[in-house]
Amino acid sequence: MHPICFQLGVRPIYWFGVLMALAFMAVITHWNRLALRTDRPRGFGADLGFWLILAGILGARLAHVLANLPEFSAHPLEILRIDHGGLVYYGGFIGGGLAALLFARIRGEPLWALADFTITGIPLGHALGRIGCFLNGCCYGAATNLPWGVHFPPSHETHGVAVHPTQLYETAFNLALYGLVLWFYLRRRRAGAPAGRVLALYLLLYPPFRCLVEFLRGDARLPGLGLNVAQDVSLALFAAGVIVWFLRGRRRGAPDGGQAEDSNQ
Numbered sequence: 001m002h003p004i005c006f007q008l009g010v011r012p013i014y015w016f017g018v019l020m021a022l023a024f025m026a027v028i029t030h031w032n033r034l035a036l037r038t039d040r041p042r043g044f045g046a047d048l049g050f051w052l053i054l055a056g057i058l059g060a061r062l063a064h065v066l067a068n069l070p071e072f073s074a075h076p077l078e079i080l081r082i083d084h085g086g087l088v089y090y091g092g093f094i095g096g097g098l099a100a101l102l103f104a105r106i107r108g109e110p111l112w113a114l115a116d117f118t119i120t121g122i123p124l125g126h127a128l129g130r131i132g133c134f135l136n137g138c139c140y141g142a143a144t145n146l147p148w149g150v151h152f153p154p155s156h157e158t159h160g161v162a163v164h165p166t167q168l169y170e171t172a173f174n175l176a177l178y179g180l181v182l183w184f185y186l187r188r189r190r191a192g193a194p195a196g197r198v199l200a201l202y203l204l205l206y207p208p209f210r211c212l213v214e215f216l217r218g219d220a221r222l223p224g225l226g227l228n229v230a231q232d233v234s235l236a237l238f239a240a241g242v243i244v245w246f247l248r249g250r251r252r253g254a255p256d257g258g259q260a261e262d263s264n265q
Contacts, residue, residue, distance in 0.1 A: 016133070016136040016138075019129060020087075023125040023127075024049065026128060027121040028045050028046055030124055031046075031048055031049060031117070032045035033045070034117065038117065038189070048100075048103060051102070052096040052100060052118065053096075054099070055096050055098060057092065059091040059093075059094055059095020060095065061087055063092075064087060064088045089129075090234075096118075100118050112196035112199070112248065115195075115196065115198075115199040116195050116196065116197070119202045120178075123174040127171045127175045130167045130168070131168075131171055139166060140156075140166065140217075141166035142218035143158075143161050145162070157219070158218065164216045166213055166217055166218075174206075180205075185198045196247075199241075200241045200245035202241070204238065204241040207234035210230065210231075211234040211238075
């Protein structure tokens, strides 16, 4: 683990920032290519990405700052240093979700269809972002004797003890989830299944995995209602996924961009 990618003069460029930039580029490229397959205009993915990435970063950073308010109160300028790490995924997910809702209203996009379209790219960006976390040394796991335990430098908070590579667990899972969600999205469109179920599938799969990974985390976690906050949010999102899956399953809709009953929802 080495958090600095290279030096630009006297200024260090951190791996976390580099990987986050690559994650954003990958997701926008994915959305642009998928837009052409769903009869959306060229550049649709870039337009969507601008608003979702901006809102996602703000939401992710706000969640991190609120979770570590005493530290940032003492060093307020650090609030702006996202290249050092410190983005809470669920904060970004909620922020991006609100931006998608606004984007759908402004562009006249069917909401559930846009939600399905958008969620296909999220695991890809998340996977790359977690590699950035690994190189940055944040979001690390608890101590382990397993042969794949990783050793950060002695100066790291883990003091050289072997720990679970929880960041890489999430990277591997998200890459598999990316393939599954994209396959399901393309299959749903061909079958004319109701919009909303691709989003539901994501909510049924990622939050439970995240809840389990949280038991292996070794960094400080914010306590919640019996579990930690990330686990509480995971359970709430999983419940939302169950509700959306069954409620949307009762409807029949046109593929993305169609004018069936989803057009004003």
